[in-house]
Ligand SMILES: *[C@@H]1O[C@H](CO)[C@@H](O)[C@H](O)[C@H]1NC(C)=O
């Protein structure tokens with residue numbers, strides 16, 4: 001999977017996301033490639049106005065919905081974009097399975113938005129067939145969603161289910177809040193929504209209400225509803241305690257109702273929603289992954305077989321209650337390669353089948369591993385340690401190998417301190433990875449050098465595979481990297497040019513050795 005520049009010691013979640021997205025594209029490209037073409041073909045066949053009867057099957061409903069999505073091409077694109085206030089454009093490629101999965105949801109959203117008289121037009125463009133028009137729109141990958149407002153585009157930041165698309169569009173087109181006027185409407189709303197924010201205002205005006213509206217527009221994910229009737233509020237939010245002004249969030253079990261206790265200010269409302277929008281334990285899926293990765297909380301990821309989820313959810317719900325709003329708990333099916341592998345690789349545990357409890361601090365980039373069985377006590381300690389900064393970060397390491405008689409010592413994460421930093425010798429270290437292009441050539445040179453300098457008492461040759469070994473003091477921007485660690489200053493290794501000949505490297509090494517010998521004499525003289 002690593003074809004380009006490898007990851008550094010720490011990796012951000014954004015990168016993980018990219019890797020996992022690549023996984024998706026690579027692993028799924030070319031399968032089921034007919035899906036979209038079929039849909040499009042259906043589209044075109046049905047272009048005559050014959051279907052006034054009720055649609056009789058799901059497929060027909062879908063086909064009907066598809067027709068609400070306008071097809072863009074080289075001729076009409078510019079006119080459509082400049083002629084409409086709001087357009088959501090989906091750029092797709094016929095072979096792309098992620099596009100194929102999104103297409104019906106996109107169409108369903110179009111159909112629903114039409115029903116509620118949204119001012120938005122939904123359009124799609126086959127970016128492979130019309131590459132020029134697509135690239136003029138700014139479509140670079142598949143699938144891409146872009147919102148054009150009066151001709152200016154902005155990226156789509158919502159989720160990928162039908163409901164999430166509708167929700168996002170409503171927020172961007174001036175319909176961010178659903179007003180509920182009767183018990184009946186409330187009942188209907190509840191049939192379709194399990195996560196929402198509800199506000200009660202005796203009048204839909206005033207500073208508190210304005211902040212509520214602002215928050216509803218800024219937030220990208222949560223449906224806001226409003227009512228001015230306490231009875232309706234108590235249908236939507238049964239824990240509702242009678243008052244004139246109220247705000248609460250409702251979500252799926254088990255902490256279904258949470259009321260807001262703070263001042264009505266946009267930032268505070270958004271923070272409250274952010275802290276409370278996820279369930280106590282979130283199961284990671286391809287649909288919610290973007291949202292989960294985007295969360296700015298400290299995240300504990302638990303990797304386990306799906307069979308164990310039920311037990312684990314109960315276990316971690318207790319912890320989640322305790323660390324609420326500070327740590328987010330996410331459960332990942334260890335068998336779902338797309339979701340689990342990119343993370344497990346970071347720990348060198350991609351072949352593990354055991355339940356693993358890990359954590360990521362996206363602010364520092366550090367990663368953590370709970371290296372004992374997840375009992376309630378251990379989880380508690382892990383969580384507190386993460387929060388108070390006492391939990392040691394995890395660094396990948398292979399097992400310490402036997403180095404008996406080797407010309408070049410093999411260093412791993414765990415032995416880096418002992419063999420490099422605390423060693424009383426000068427160390428010449430080669431940092432390599434299995435996938436790097438020039439590493440092999442450099443390795444051969446290093447072997448030659450090691451032979452050349454063999455027998456020299458104060459110089460040791462060593463190498464480390466940075467793809468499976470990490471250490472907080474081991475840094476390389478590129479591979480291979482050659483470093484000379486002088487005895488007198490181990491924390492400031494000297495970088496050697498990797499494109500030099502063996503002879504040039506030998507001259508440099510001799511120079512550094514001489515400087516060191518000089519230094520040592522100085523020290524000795526000073527001491528005398
Ligand atoms: C789009 O342009 C029209 C006409 O100039 C204007 O009335 C409208 O407010 C604009 N819409 C947005 C969302 O800026």
Ligand SMILES: *[C@@H]1O[C@H](CO)[C@@H](O)[C@H](O)[C@H]1NC(C)=O
Nearest residue numbers: 380381382384385388389390
């Ligand atoms: C941090 O949390 C750990 C685990 O609960 C605890 O043992 C330790 O005393 C805490 N340290 C501080 C400084 O609070």
Ligand SMILES: *[C@@H]1O[C@H](CO)[C@@H](O)[C@H](O)[C@H]1NC(C)=O
Nearest residue numbers: 488489490491492493494519
């Ligand atoms: C170690 O090297 C750094 C950078 O070259 C230098 O600033 C520092 O003074 C050196 N320390 C010693 C003890 O020589």
